[in-house]
Amino acid sequence: MRSGDARREILHAIRTNLESSPPVQSSPSPERRGGQGVRTPEGRGGQEVRIKHFTEQLAAVGAQCTTVRSETEAAAALARILADAGARRVVGSDAPLVQRILAAVGNDIVIDRLERLSRDELFACDAGVTTAQWGIADTGTLVLESARERSRLLSLVPPIHVAVLSVRCICESLGDALARLSVASHAITFITGPSRTSDIELTLVVGVHGPQTVHVLLMEGP
């Protein structure tokens, strides 16, 4: 059956079956439904509370967090993280901030650019460094938008994912975050902690197909 015929048949089947059921009062207008985005008050009080909430939730979901106040500090923190993990091959995304921070990391590590890597090489990397476009305080979630950065694979394949996030980009709730996103990005990814499974006897294992370690470098400052 050609797809066009199938489409017509299915839509027809839907309409016929809907019509055959007795009518009720019509539901309220769609505009009143939908998610409830909560707007948080801006200003220092609001932001500080939000940052604290975010870092608490990050810890609750098993992600690491280091607060830094400059790119220099970020580079130093990143160097420490990589050294502690014994990470030798590191790949950074195309975000200029990431490239600058990586360039400032002293360590004896090999830094690659994603475009130059074959698939096998990507799979052999120890760590991927990206930014995150948003953080969600309520849930300790990082939000990555494909239109803003090429971070989809770097936040997935290497066993360590380091994400640089500006404190100004932390929103309060899931609803808030959804309201800020646009589907100009063909892939938006929400990341809440490391990858995990409890499929074997309900025993939690951290680090399955996605990263085993998620580390957020939280950047304060202007």
Next chain:
Amino acid sequence: MTFERDARTALADGQLRGALRQATTLFGERRRAALATVPDWEGARDRARAIKDETLEHLDRYLEEFAANAERAGACVHWARDAAAACDIIGGIAERRGARTVVKSKSMASEEIHLNAALARRGIEAVETDLGEYIVQLAGETPSHIVVPAIHKTKAQIAALFADKLGIAPSDDVATLAAAARDALRRRFAEADLGISGVNFAVAETGTILILENEGNARMTTSLPHTHVALMGIEKVIPRFADLDVFLQLLPRSGTGQVLTAYQSLITGTKRRAEDEGPEELHIVLLDNGRSRMLASRVTRQALACIRCGACLNACPVYRQIGGHAYGSVYPGPIGAVLSPQLFGLARSAALPYASSLCGACRDVCPVKIDIPALLLHLRAQVVAEGVAVGKGHLRERLAFWIYATVMVRPRLFAWLMRAVRSLRIMPPLGAWTKWRDLRPLAPRSFREQWRAGLGDQRGPDA
């Protein structure tokens, strides 16, 4: 009857029952703790149900809107009337790609249509990448739970399975076993030409599909291969992007007690620029396979609101005892008992509407407030009205209810009959009761006899 036989097998399996008890108890506790973190849980359930009702009421419109927006973003949208059509479409895409191996992330719809078998007939190997599904596939079995498909297997059984199929040394360390699966599957992800996924929600307003998971295998499946095929039941569509909020609040908490799963992927069409990461092609397959038929009645229609969280399985005292395999369907548990007969026909699943004590625990935990007991009663009435045979003894049952109805509309006959049973000590043939339970001996006089004998004439202290 298959259900009875399979239920008996399950009941005799002490290890299975222990695993089920542990899993359902744990998920129940975690769910209760998690919903306390939502300020207005009941309000969220109501909102979600209202969105689903609105969608189903205008399903044709929302599907058209979804398809148009998905296509505008670069996806290719296919419409499949039934399982065979869907398998044909997906098989065709795989063949045109020259794919020999495809990777799959969790999709119950793909199991509903027996996709793996259809692909195998074309010489294409489909590898399940969700750990529980991977285990079940290696073992040649079917999943026993919507969220934890391999809950019926011990780590010893899995260790033996991996030793046999993956050639690893047997280990009783769960992390080691998971790592073995990870290594085996990583190669597959890297090499796969085509990835097949399910869809949790499809947003009409934007043409976006959303996939929830914890492991990362769905992200691998949908971002690495050249081609991504997303299979979804037509009931998965929701109207607006903002609607995702309430469903993301409800689903993870209801299913596993998590606030959010580790990953949500929101995919809208294909890459916009050549240098973007991700598949070159996205094919979305819209599956009917009996769903449109369910729209005909408001009672049956509500089963299409299901978001596949698994909460009803965890709450069900019947499922807790027998597990998923006994239901004989890709959809087990309470939701399975009402969905399977409607998708696959009452004749094939006639026992399922009766596999319930109607306790209502499922209705209490359903995030979209599906009234499963009402649906079960509706299907039971259908079984009787259509004369569907449910196991042996159904003719005896019809006779029994004919006698019951005849007697109960005649109070004097009822009273006389019960007096006769009492004085003659007639035992009705209730071996199904007495094999395991004693029957309380009948009191010398019924209530109505006592009332007549003087209880009715007495007054209270104030009279």
Next chain:
Amino acid sequence: MRVSLFVTCLADQLWPSAAVGAVDVLRRLGCAVEFDERQTCCGQPAFNTGYRPAARALARRLIEIFEASAADAIVSPSGSCTAMVHHYDQLFDDARWRERAQGVAERTHELSSFLVHQLGVEDVGASFSGRLTWHDACHGLRDLGIRDEPRRLLRHVQGAQLVELPPPGAETCCGFGGTFSVKYPEISVAMLDEKVDAIERAGVDAVVSGDASCLMQIAGRLSRRGSTVRALHLAEVLASRP
């Protein structure tokens, strides 16, 4: 207050002490109790098994019988039968019958709910020595929302000590489910055994419930397992005197 007793076929024939106890308690609290002998069954077994025409016929009978009563309230010692009456309107396409069904339903109350909410009483002057645990019958709990009322009543019984059932808990189904108990007896008994295990762990003298159907199921297994724990209807406990 005039009360018309909706005895239920099960209590009438198989657990009459529940109905006798209910009458006793109601009279003690100043109600005049009438009993219409024309009543038989509310139709729940038929409805639950899918025999809707039979259920409808019995529903019509019950509606006619209780409509004819001038009593202030219709009271029943069964949550499931009360819930059945409350669902009667769903049986009818005819608007008039639906209205009549709703009329009867509004006046029909389960016993513990009637005592606490209509009579405003929690202490009925009962006396019963022993450790008790309560089992929530499913329809009373989930269809009628009855949870606190029986517990409040039992806590005021002199000499009685009320303990909550350990996991899987008071709210978990006992496995009766009407014809389910004989259609799928092995599953029914598997569910029942978990409940009885919990009752035994609770170390009580008696398990109490508001539905004779659950009591039959639980009592049947308790005695088969050689337990000394008694199964009692709420009304029996509330009717107890020193």
